[in-house]
Amino acid sequence: MKKSVAIIGGGIAGCAIARVLSKYDLDIHLIEKEADVGWGATKANTSIIHPGHEEDAAIHPLRAKFCVEGNRIWRKWAEEMDIPVSWPGELMIALDDGGMETLEHYLKLGEKNGVEGLEIMGREEIKKLEPNVNENAIAALWAPAAGLIEPWEACIALAENAADNGAKMHLNTEVKGIAVGDGKLRGLETNRGFMKVDVAINAAGLFADEISGMAGIDDFKICPRKGQYYLFSDDAMPKVKRIVHMTPTEKTKGVYAVTTVEGNLMLGPTAEDLDFDEKEERSTTEEGLDYIWENARKFLASLPPRNKVSKMFAGLRPEPPDGKYIIRAYESPWGFVNVAGIRSPGLTAAPSIAEYVAKLMEEKLDLRMAEKEGWNPFRKGMKRFSRLSDSEKQHLINRNPQYGNVVCMCKEVTEGEVVEAIERIRKLGAGITMDSIKFRTLAMFGECQGSFCRSRIASIISREAGIPLWQVSLKGDGTEYGIGDIKVLQRREKDEG
Amino acid sequence: MKAESSSKMKSRTYDMAVIGGGAAGLAGAVKAAELGMDVVVLESGERIGGIPMQCIHPGFGNFYYGENLTGPEFSERLIEKVKLTGIKCYTHAHVEGIRHVSDTENMVSVVMPAGITQIRAKTILYAAGARERHAYEIGITGDRVSGVYTAGEAQTLMDIYGIMPGKSVVIIGSGDIGLIMARRFALEGADVKAVVEMLPYPGGLQRNVVQCLEDFGIPLLTSHMVTRIVGKKRVERVILAEVDESFRAIKNSEKEIDCDTVALAAGLVPNIGKLREADIDIDSSTKGPVVNEYMETSLPGIFVAGNALAINDYVDYAAEQGEQAAIGAHLFIEGNMPSDWKPIRKGENIRLVFPHHISGGRDVKIYARVKKPVRDAVVEFPEIDKRVRKRAVMPGEMIIVNLKKQETAGIDELTLRCADGN
Numbered sequence: 001m002k003k004s005v006a007i008i009g010g011g012i013a014g015c016a017i018a019r020v021l022s023k024y025d026l027d028i029h030l031i032e033k034e035a036d037v038g039w040g041a042t043k044a045n046t047s048i049i050h051p052g053h054e055e056d057a058a059i060h061p062l063r064a065k066f067c068v069e070g071n072r073i074w075r076k077w078a079e080e081m082d083i084p085v086s087w088p089g090e091l092m093i094a095l096d097d098g099g100m101e102t103l104e105h106y107l108k109l110g111e112k113n114g115v116e117g118l119e120i121m122g123r124e125e126i127k128k129l130e131p132n133v134n135e136n137a138i139a140a141l142w143a144p145a146a147g148l149i150e151p152w153e154a155c156i157a158l159a160e161n162a163a164d165n166g167a168k169m170h171l172n173t174e175v176k177g178i179a180v181g182d183g184k185l186r187g188l189e190t191n192r193g194f195m196k197v198d199v200a201i202n203a204a205g206l207f208a209d210e211i212s213g214m215a216g217i218d219d220f221k222i223c224p225r226k227g228q229y230y231l232f233s234d235d236a237m238p239k240v241k242r243i244v245h246m247t248p249t250e251k252t253k254g255v256y257a258v259t260t261v262e263g264n265l266m267l268g269p270t271a272e273d274l275d276f277d278e279k280e281e282r283s284t285t286e287e288g289l290d291y292i293w294e295n296a297r298k299f300l301a302s303l304p305p306r307n308k309v310s311k312m313f314a315g316l317r318p319e320p321p322d323g324k325y326i327i328r329a330y331e332s333p334w335g336f337v338n339v340a341g342i343r344s345p346g347l348t349a350a351p352s353i354a355e356y357v358a359k360l361m362e363e364k365l366d367l368r369m370a371e372k373e374g375w376n377p378f379r380k381g382m383k384r385f386s387r388l389s390d391s392e393k394q395h396l397i398n399r400n401p402q403y404g405n406v407v408c409m410c411k412e413v414t415e416g417e418v419v420e421a422i423e424r425i426r427k428l429g430a431g432i433t434m435d436s437i438k439f440r441t442l443a444m445f446g447e448c449q450g451s452f453c454r455s456r457i458a459s460i461i462s463r464e465a466g467i468p469l470w471q472v473s474l475k476g477d478g479t480e481y482g483i484g485d486i487k488v489l490q491r492r493e494k495d496e497g
Numbered sequence: 498m499k500a501e502s503s504s505k506m507k508s509r510t511y512d513m514a515v516i517g518g519g520a521a522g523l524a525g526a527v528k529a530a531e532l533g534m535d536v537v538v539l540e541s542g543e544r545i546g547g548i549p550m551q552c553i554h555p556g557f558g559n560f561y562y563g564e565n566l567t568g569p570e571f572s573e574r575l576i577e578k579v580k581l582t583g584i585k586c587y588t589h590a591h592v593e594g595i596r597h598v599s600d601t602e603n604m605v606s607v608v609m610p611a612g613i614t615q616i617r618a619k620t621i622l623y624a625a626g627a628r629e630r631h632a633y634e635i636g637i638t639g640d641r642v643s644g645v646y647t648a649g650e651a652q653t654l655m656d657i658y659g660i661m662p663g664k665s666v667v668i669i670g671s672g673d674i675g676l677i678m679a680r681r682f683a684l685e686g687a688d689v690k691a692v693v694e695m696l697p698y699p700g701g702l703q704r705n706v707v708q709c710l711e712d713f714g715i716p717l718l719t720s721h722m723v724t725r726i727v728g729k730k731r732v733e734r735v736i737l738a739e740v741d742e743s744f745r746a747i748k749n750s751e752k753e754i755d756c757d758t759v760a761l762a763a764g765l766v767p768n769i770g771k772l773r774e775a776d777i778d779i780d781s782s783t784k785g786p787v788v789n790e791y792m793e794t795s796l797p798g799i800f801v802a803g804n805a806l807a808i809n810d811y812v813d814y815a816a817e818q819g820e821q822a823a824i825g826a827h828l829f830i831e832g833n834m835p836s837d838w839k840p841i842r843k844g845e846n847i848r849l850v851f852p853h854h855i856s857g858g859r860d861v862k863i864y865a866r867v868k869k870p871v872r873d874a875v876v877e878f879p880e881i882d883k884r885v886r887k888r889a890v891m892p893g894e895m896i897i898v899n900l901k902k903q904e905t906a907g908i909d910e911l912t913l914r915c916a917d918g919n
Contacts, residue, residue: 282641283638286638286724289638308634310633312633393608394613397608397611397612404609404612405589406591406608412593414608449632449633454650470661479642479730482660482661482663483661484660486655486659486660486661487659490685
């Protein structure tokens with residue numbers, strides 16, 4: 001009998017693990033409580049693939065190793081799974097002598113970690129690489145290996161590829177308890193019933209401490225650390241050519257300025273430690289946003305006007321005790337594996353963490369990790385109508401006229417793409433929500449933030465999913481577009497009144 | 498359309514391609530057709546008629562038709578004329594780009610369910626309307642939850658799809674759209690908790706303040722702003738604060754209003770993305786193109802009208818501007834467009850004024866807005882001793898000044914100012 005493995009958590013770590021484990025002759029189950037993958041810590045991320053010069057291997061050996069390796073693996077994975085990435089390189093800016101010392105510190109760390117191409121440069125050279133850098137910059141550490149990726153896109157790609165290779169997806173599924181007997185893992189209690197599994201890998205992000213506690217391992221707590229961001233509209237100028245940030249502090253790598261893979265200037269994050277019970281607190285605040293603005297002005301020459309902001313958002317990163325990753329297979333209960341506290345550089349590290357987990361399973365759990373035949377490393381991304389040539393566009397429309405119906409004007413997203421996204425969402429077993437369409441098509445991501453197209457997209461969902469328009473949700477239960485049909489509501493009121 | 502007809506379209510040169518099938522575009526298209534021009538209308542939505550089609554309240558057409566109509570009635574009249582004149586209209590026609598090839602040739606790239614195509618036209622009337630400002634660009638912080646709509650989106654839901662967005666509502670912005678949506682929600686049984694306005698006075702027409710708020714007992718909170726939206730999944734409440742003279746929140750003035758819906762009527766921005774790409778001159782006060790009296794932009798032969806030109810108070814103005822653009826396009830094609838333009842400048846207390854250039858060769862209508870409200874105001878062009886007295890002027894109500902041909906003959910430039918009449 002094949003061993004069955006449940007991965008709890010459909011974030012970047014869980015999805016990477018699912019993808020790597022789908023190579024082997026195992027019965028893989030990915031369990032996610034939200035309607036879609038990547039909606040936890042993954043979604044609100046600075047989206048950087050770090051080179052690895054900011055990790056001190058003496059203090060955080062795992063973080064340093066996974067970061068450097070992850071940076072390398074992502075290059076291959078992005079190609080295999082058609083994930084949009086860019087490699088603009090990163091400038092760590094020093095504004096004073098203290099900053100200068102910091103640069104040298106990180107140069108040494110980086111060299112120790114085997115990060116290639118690091119170089120400290122003066123103002124003139126910085127200007128050549130990044131015109132939008134502040135006049136006060138005295139020097140910078142240049143790390144050419146730094147890249148950018150859309151984290152949610154990466155997460156969806158990994159999940160789709162894992163599913164193509166036989167991994168079973170369980171969205172809207174929440175683990176409520178873990179059954180243990182005779183020192184061994186027996187299975188998972190979920191809101192959808194009991195699931196008998198041999199191995200459970202806890203990649204539950206912010207909630208990894210709670211899941212671990214269910215297995216009887218309660219020696220750590222995960223602290224939610226809030227990060228707020230500004231995202232600007234497509235035409236907001238000036239942008240940055242490189243990933244730019246200031247010398248980091250102990251707590252955080254500081255405020256970054258990046259031009260995302262989709263071409264939008266993004267500033268952030270903050271680093272605000274919340275209470276342990278504030279794991280749903282994702283509000284933006286004036287103070288937090290002002291902090292970002294003030295800090296970005298310190299290292300950038302100029303910022304776009306604030307009315308060019310297309311979105312302010314915030315996410316929570318899972319912060320483990322002392323910032324240390326908790327990646328362990330336990331003797332008791334046998335079959336339980338923690339992949340917890342995957343804080344920065346978690347996005348970068350995810351592929352390497354996944355490969356490490358596969359090794360753990362072989363070495364610590366004595367699982368026979370036989371590679372199965374016909375594993376397919378490739379996955380095709382969504383068609384992006386706006387990026388096609390005229391002849392490709394015409395070809396697509398000839399095949400399906402829905403690709404000639406532009407529904408989101410800002411991002412030029414067609415009905416065909418929305419329908420394709422719905423098919424992909426169905427294949428994953430995810431919820432057909434406006435957000436899951438948004439992250440797959442970029443519809444509603446543009447200048448108008450959906451004021452024109454939200455009703456059009458909701459209509460397509462309503463038609464394809466066969467649910468009333470008002471029941472179409474933004475991001476799952478409780479976030480419906482409306483409260484009902486106007487006249488039905490009024491009749492009901494009259495009857496009751 | 499399949500390859501055959503699309504190639505036919507390519508070889509054809511239209512006199513005017515109209516981008517946007519709303520009031521400005523349709524009025525322009527009809528006028529152009531009446532002048533004998535060969536016109537095509539490109540509408541991105543599923544039908545022509547524009548935003549008035551979802552505005553079921555009256556108040557449309559008082560100037561243009563001399564009758565008080567509802568939005569759909571106003572649009573239907575234009576649609577009827579479009580049908581009678583046999584103007585070709587494409588719906589679901591998304592304009593990807595505009596290329597100004599030469600002063601007599603423009604190429605419009607269009608995506609339609611029938612295929613992609615290039616439309617060649619001697620002139621363009623760009624009438625793509627406006628977009629609504631959203632919560633992020635006006636700096637509202639807090640939770641990103643459901644129950645937040647722009648006013649127009651809420652109106653679409655209610656009056657196109659018949660869906661109720663929510664039952665207890667806070668409206669942000671007291672411009673006409675905010676006021677009308679407050680009444681619209683109240684009429685469908687929602688509890689409209691407040692209309693919140695940053696300015697010390699309502700942004701919309703006095704008529705609407707009375708008919709939409711006072712008649713329904715809806716509170717108007719002036720000199721207030723919503724600073725945060727709070728909720729777990731859906732809006733649960735908003736936090737608002739009083740603002741000082743520079744519109745900053747006053748500390749410790751915060752209060753909360755429980756609600757499940759926020760409708761944003763925080764202003765409109767001309768929707769000119771495709772024109773911006775074509776590199777035309779933009780007026781930073783209207784946020785639309787700089788135009789002459791025929792609504793021609795800085796690119797010869799490219800005209801603009803309606804809310805894509807500047808945010809108008811009445812759809813009637815949009816339709817008038819569309820007609821002026823059609824008259825201009827006709828002159829342009831005939832080679833009779835004037836070449837000597839005199840600037841209209843902004844003087845005291847004038848926030849915006851357009852058209853930005855006039856010829857001095859004909860009667861012309863000037864549209865303007867003041868910066869600050871004035872009682873017993875004098876609106877004047879000092880250079881020509883033209884003076885109009887107004888009982889009151891408000892930023893929310895456009896000032897219209899009709900200039901006669903003889904008044905503007907021989908001038909070099911004009912300055913519009915608005916002063917206290919006392």
